Amino acid sequence: MKKYCFGIDIGGTSVKCGLFDVKGEVLDKWEIKTRTENNGIYIIPDVAGAINNKILEKQLEREDIAGVGIGVPGPVNEAGDILCAVNLHWGYVNLVEQMEKLIGLPVKAGNDANVAALGEMWKGGGAGYHNVVMVTLGTGVGGGIIINGQIVTGSHGAGGEIGHVHVEDSMEEACNCGNKGCLEQVASATGIVRLANARLAADAEPSVLRDGEVSAKTVFDAVKAEDKVAMEIAESFGKYLGSALSVIAGVVDPEVFVIGGGVSKAGDILLDYIRKYYNTYAFSACKDAVFALAELGNDAGIFGAAKMIL
Numbered sequence: 001m002k003k004y005c006f007g008i009d010i011g012g013t014s015v016k017c018g019l020f021d022v023k024g025e026v027l028d029k030w031e032i033k034t035r036t037e038n039n040g041i042y043i044i045p046d047v048a049g050a051i052n053n054k055i056l057e058k059q060l061e062r063e064d065i066a067g068v069g070i071g072v073p074g075p076v077n078e079a080g081d082i083l084c085a086v087n088l089h090w091g092y093v094n095l096v097e098q099m100e101k102l103i104g105l106p107v108k109a110g111n112d113a114n115v116a117a118l119g120e121m122w123k124g125g126g127a128g129y130h131n132v133v134m135v136t137l138g139t140g141v142g143g144g145i146i147i148n149g150q151i152v153t154g155s156h157g158a159g160g161e162i163g164h165v166h167v168e169d170s171m172e173e174a175c176n177c178g179n180k181g182c183l184e185q186v187a188s189a190t191g192i193v194r195l196a197n198a199r200l201a202a203d204a205e206p207s208v209l210r211d212g213e214v215s216a217k218t219v220f221d222a223v224k225a226e227d228k229v230a231m232e233i234a235e236s237f238g239k240y241l242g243s244a245l246s247v248i249a250g251v252v253d254p255e256v257f258v259i260g261g262g263v264s265k266a267g268d269i270l271l272d273y274i275r276k277y278y279n280t281y282a283f284s285a286c287k288d289a290v291f292a293l294a295e296l297g298n299d300a301g302i303f304g305a306a307k308m309i310l
């Protein structure tokens with residue numbers, strides 16, 4: 001009977017590490033720096049060193065450890081190979097094979113957004129469900145899909161890349177991915193600013209948003225103060241995201257949508273705008289899907305990584 005596992009979340013500036021018991025209690029949590037120089041060749045040995053040191057420090061027996069799950073910011077195939085991870089300066093990396101050699105424990109790897117979705121299913125906003133779609137509204141829009149408790153990886157590791165579904169034909173600016181009219185361009189923090197600026201430029205209707213900085217936060221603060229222009233911007237955001245999620249529901253039929261990322265700090269009012277349009281467009285059998293806010297914040301990745309190995 002295994003007693004412990006490690007959950008590792010490799011990000012562009014730091015690596016978050018967690019030691020868990022098999023029930024999902026965090027026994028220890030720490031971070032190391034991500035050294036991206038020389039095409040990120042130090043990252044795998046650094047992470048292996050951090051794990052090996054922790055095993056020594058806590059005097060753990062290797063046979064008591066189920067293994068190590070790792071989330072990575074890039075597409076990961078079923079074998080645990082990283083196809084590329086721009087933020088880590090990685091091209092193709094056989095992460096699982098290298099890591100298993102260095103630590104002598106089973107290793108699994110997954111895309112960080114998918115892994116975070118698994119974490120939210122295990123111990124966060126999706127707890128108690130097995131069919132979860134997570135959407136992370138930050139600088140970009142990330143997504144992860146869990147069906148029957150398993151991450152949907154897809155054939156290119158791009159399963160759950162909800163941010164780059166096409167939602168707007170008239171968009172002239174290009175998305176970071178090179179396409180035009182992606183969900184990320186209208187539903188991320190920067191996307192909400194894009195919607196706000198377009199609405200504010202359309203006429204001269206008074207709004208508190210004309211007085212200061214326009215951000216996703218100031219837009220939703222203004223919505224809470226019942227600013228009419230801000231509420232129109234939120235409707236537009238809700239229509240794009242709610243209708244996109246209704247399409248996702250028609251494919252995977254989740255029990256719950258978990259909404260996370262910085263924009264989700266706006267709280268339940270954000271869910272109200274998404275749900276309104278979701279309910280308008282979703283196929284009747286999918287209409288009772290639950291909308292929940294993410295609960296684990298930056299720890300979703302280490303929880304999901306740990307869950308991957310159990």
Ligand SMILES: [Zn+2]
Binds near residue numbers: 163175178182184
């Ligand atoms: Zn895109």
